[in-house]
Amino acid sequence: MLGEFEYLVVSTAARLGNNAYGAAIKQEIERTAKRSCSIGALYTTIDRLESKGLIETWMGEATAARGGRAKRMVRITGKGAREAAAFYRTVTRATRGLSWEVK
Amino acid sequence: MNRLVQFTALALEPREREIVPGDLAECGLSDLRAFSEVLALIARRQVLIWTSWRPWFALICVGGISGFYLSLMFRGLRSRMFVQMSAWQRYGVHYNVGVASFRDDVIQICCLAAAIFCWTAVIASVLRRFSGRALWLTGLFFYVVIHVSAAVWALLSGAIVIRANPPWWTAFGPVLPPDLASACLLVFLFVIPILCGVFGKFPAMIPVTILCTIVAALLGEYHAHDLERLSGGAFPPAHWTAIVAPYVLVSWPVFLARSRQRRRGLNSAVDQPRSCE
Numbered sequence: 433m434l435g436e437f438e439y440l441v442v443s444t445a446a447r448l449g450n451n452a453y454g455a456a457i458k459q460e461i462e463r464t465a466k467r468s469c470s471i472g473a474l475y476t477t478i479d480r481l482e483s484k485g486l487i488e489t490w491m492g493e494a495t496a497a498r499g500g501r502a503k504r505m506v507r508i509t510g511k512g513a514r515e516a517a518a519f520y521r522t523v524t525r526a527t528r529g530l531s532w533e534v535k
Numbered sequence: 536m537n538r539l540v541q542f543t544a545l546a547l548e549p550r551e552r553e554i555v556p557g558d559l560a561e562c563g564l565s566d567l568r569a570f571s572e573v574l575a576l577i578a579r580r581q582v583l584i585w586t587s588w589r590p591w592f593a594l595i596c597v598g599g600i601s602g603f604y605l606s607l608m609f610r611g612l613r614s615r616m617f618v619q620m621s622a623w624q625r626y627g628v629h630y631n632v633g634v635a636s637f638r639d640d641v642i643q644i645c646c647l648a649a650a651i652f653c654w655t656a657v658i659a660s661v662l663r664r665f666s667g668r669a670l671w672l673t674g675l676f677f678y679v680v681i682h683v684s685a686a687v688w689a690l691l692s693g694a695i696v697i698r699a700n701p702p703w704w705t706a707f708g709p710v711l712p713p714d715l716a717s718a719c720l721l722v723f724l725f726v727i728p729i730l731c732g733v734f735g736k737f738p739a740m741i742p743v744t745i746l747c748t749i750v751a752a753l754l755g756e757y758h759a760h761d762l763e764r765l766s767g768g769a770f771p772p773a774h775w776t777a778i779v780a781p782y783v784l785v786s787w788p789v790f791l792a793r794s795r796q797r798r799r800g801l802n803s804a805v806d807q808p809r810s811c812e
Contacts, residue, residue, distance in 0.1 A: 455558035471555060472576035476583065491550065494557070501557030504550075 434486075434519045440465055441477050442516045445487060445506045453492055453503040454478075478506065486512030537566045543573045547580070584669045593665035593673045597788050601658050602680030603688070604785035605651065610685040612647045613720060615640065620716070639761075643754045650751040652728050653744035654785055659732025661788040664795075670733070681725060741796060744789045752782040 434442065444460045445452040454474060461469040481487045492503035508516070540559065544552045555576065559569040584590055619640065622630035629637040658677070666673040756779070759772035772778065 453558075454554060455561040458558065458562060470575055471558060471572045472579045475551070475555070475576060476579045491554075495561075498557035498561045501553045501560070503557065504554045 433522070434515050437473065437477055438481060438486075439516060439519050441474065441481065442486065442508060442512055446508050446513070446516070452506040454506075455498075455503075457506065478504070481512065485509060486515055537570075540566065540569045540573055543570060543577070546577045547573070551576075581669065581672075584667060589665045590667065590669040590673060593662050593669070594676055597658060597662050597665065598673050598677035598680060601654070601785050601788055602677045603684045604781050605654055605658065606681050606683075606685035607688070607781060608647065608651055608654075608785060609681065609724065610689075612644060612651060612724075613717070616644055616648075616720070617716070619644070643758065646747065646750050646754055648724060650744075650747035650786075651724050653740060653747050654789065655725055656728035656732040656740060657744050657789045657792055659729040660735075661732075661792050663733050674729075674733070678725075741789060741793050744786070745793070748782055748786040748789065752779050755779075755782065 440461055441457060444457050444464070448456055448460060454471070458469045458471065458474055461467070461474075478487065478489065482489055486509060488507050488509055489504050490507075492505040494500045494502045540556055544556050547555060555573060556569075559572060564572065618630050619637075622628060659674075662673055662677060663670055756772075756775060759778055762770050763772050
């Protein structure tokens with residue numbers, strides 16, 4: 433089963449679609465999860481997910497904003513989508529009927 | 536993106552050397568923050584490497600054990616060689632060690648030097664295969680073990696008694712730049728074979744190394760029996776296992792490389808398609 437940060441990476445990459453690459457995923461995670469995301473954590477997680485066959489990566493084109501450097505594009509595989517769905521169902525089941533409002 | 540980040544990124548995988556600085560530039564991080572992010576990524580990569588048994592095997596078994604016995608062999612060779620060299624340089628004569636003849640002594644020195652060259656090259660090759668991207672650390676450890684361990688062992692066993700220099704100097708002094716003759720010996724017996732082992736492919740060298748090991752071990756055994764004969768039995772030789780053991784412990788990576796080579800040969804023979812007749 434996916435870990436919490438792995439799920440964040442997979443779901444963010446799925447949301448970004450064709451525009452999913454390192455810097456974009458990092459900024460999107462920081463925006464949506466309201467937490468800092470280091471490049472080190474992101475790339476080791478991407479490597480791990482790729483070795484599990486949950487995502488696939490390839491070299492993208494270079495842009496001026498990156499100083500003419502290439503991107504590492506990310507795409508979710510079918511297996512990755514199934515694992516993310518399983519994680520989501522598990523968390524939903526586990527929290528059904530619970531209220532986390534702090535009294 | 537400053538040059539420090541670019542330079543630090545060289546420690547990453549080749550394709551990441553472009554991707555990571557690009558991502559950091561796009562995120563608009565400060566130079567200091569970008570530098571710390573790259574360092575953190577390098578640290579994570581190194582930690583991941585060390586979760587495998589292979590670099591530990593390279594560090595302890597190959598670099599540590601073989602490096603230690605290589606260091607002992609080198610120390611013995613260096614002392615015998617420099618006795619002959621200094622006698623010739625100062626007095627124009629060879630030094631009669633009283634045990635073996637000059638000719639035998641030169642033959643033993645040459646065989647041991649050839650064996651040390653081959654052992655170092657093969658050990659460096661095995662170290663590279665098992666270390667992967669941790670090679671810089673296992674290689675550094677191997678270098679330190681080669682230069683320091685024999686001196687530390689001599690200190691601990693009481694073979695060297697410190698009178699003038701502090702112990703740390705005697706132990707770590709060999710790491711510092713030595714005199715010219717020692718430097719030449721280090722270059723020919725360690726630097727060149729290490730470079731050959733790390734960057735070259737030399738399957739043909741393994742049989743030569745095995746031959747050198749056998750000859751060096753036989754000459755060591757012969758030297759021990761010669762000492763007993765000439766001393767009239769005052770210095771009986773150690774048991775043959777004690778004489779041969781250092782040669783086994785320094786050369787076992789050679790046999791490991793040989794077995795891996797044979798296994799690869801068998802696998803490639805199996806993988807090759809058979810021709811239809």
